Amino acid sequence: MNYAVWAPLLVPLLAAPAARRLADALPPRAAAWLLAVSATALAACSTAALCLLAGAGALRLPPVAAFGHLVLPVVGDQETDPAGIVAAVLLAVVVATLVRTSRRHLVLAARARRTAVRAGMAAGDLTVLQDPGADAYALPGRPGRIVVTTGMLRALDPAEREALLAHERAHLAGRHHLFLAVVALACACHPALRILRDPLSYALERWADEAAAAxxxxxxxxxxxxxxxxxxxxxxxxxxxxxxxAATGPVPRRVAALLALPPTTPHLLRARAPRAIAAVLATCLALSAASALDAASDLHGTIETAQGE
Structure with a gap:
């Protein structure tokens, strides 16, 4: 196994901050896509690197080598590989975290839907809960629903209610819950990606803010x-x-952005700093993917050599 396999594990330490900085310079929709795609690519490459390290370590074990008709001296001189053992442990942790994160999202969403159906009054995609506390949120599913309490309806005038409901409908129409789920799963694969969660949440709220304003x-x-x-x-x-x-995240910053003119992507990308950050991020993503492919090719070549012997 060559040294390229380590690059996908280290690149997120630089790429995640670069993606966060670049997202700050983009309109909300573009920022949300940038963060989700970057997190997915980096998580996939780092997980592939762990699989390759664990696989290379497993090939050193006599039972595995015998099953694949491999010659042990060609695969590795030692029966144990410390890097492979650590990678296997980390890979098991990643898989367990992925399962736990997926289950938490699904169970809580299903529980909230059952509560809304039992306690609320439905009208189209809107469910009204008889609760003096003010709350409103978009609940994904088939079909998606907007849950709002009577307390929140009383706190707003009719025009403001329309804007609030338009905000929540924008979340459902844009499938923003999928963006959150993708980044949550990516964070389970590499801890460096956790710094992208708050910027993504902000970008999604700003995306819905702009849709409501329109x-x-x-x-x-x-x-x-x-x-x-x-x-x-x-x-x-x-x-x-x-x-x-609509009531979550840095609300004063979101309000200030709504009161200002909406930014445009071409104008922002003419600035020197965003272009430099975009170049760094693109280089990191390309390096991570190329390194994972190179490591996979190296491992495949080693296996073919061992079988040929």
Whole structure:
């Protein structure tokens, strides 16, 4: 196994901060896609590297070598490979974390849907809960639903309610819960990717903010609705991780962005700093993928040589 296999495990330490910095310079929709795609690619390459290290270590074991008709001196002079053992342990941790994260998302979402169906009054995609606490969130599923309490409805005037519901519908239409799920699973594969969770959540809320402003045709109204909803919000217990709410995240920053002119991607990418960060990120992603492929090719060549012997 050559040294290229280590690159996908180290690259996220540089690529994740670069993706976070670049996302700050992009419009929310582009930022959300950038963060999700970068996290997925980096997680896939790092997990592949662990699989290759663990596989190379397993080939040194006589039972595995005999099963594959390999010659042990060609595969490796020692029966044990410390790097392979560590990689196998880390790979087991990754798999266990992936299963636990997936189960938590699915169980909490299903529980929230059952609660909304039992306790709420449904009208189209809207479910109203009789609760004095103010809360509203988008609940993914088939079909997706918007859950809002009577407390939140009383806290807003009719125009603000329209903006709030448009925000939550934008979450469902954009399938924003899938972005959160993808990055949550990526974080389970490599801890360095955890710094992308908060920027992604912010980008998704800003994406929905802009969509709501476009629906109601008034950016000030959308900003006022989000600000008032955040001031009144009292999140319900048992809200699932996959639920997205207009009252979460750095609300003052989101309100300020709505009151300013919406940024455009071409204008931002003309700046020197974002272009440099984009080049660094692209280089990191290419290096990670190329290194994983090179390591896989090296391992395949070793196996063929061992079988040929």
């Amino acid at each position: 629906v109601v045709g008034d950016r000030r109204l959308a900003a006022r609705a989000i600000g008032r909803a955040a001031l009144a919000a009292r999140p319900l217990p048992g809200r699932p991780h996959a639920a997205l709410s």
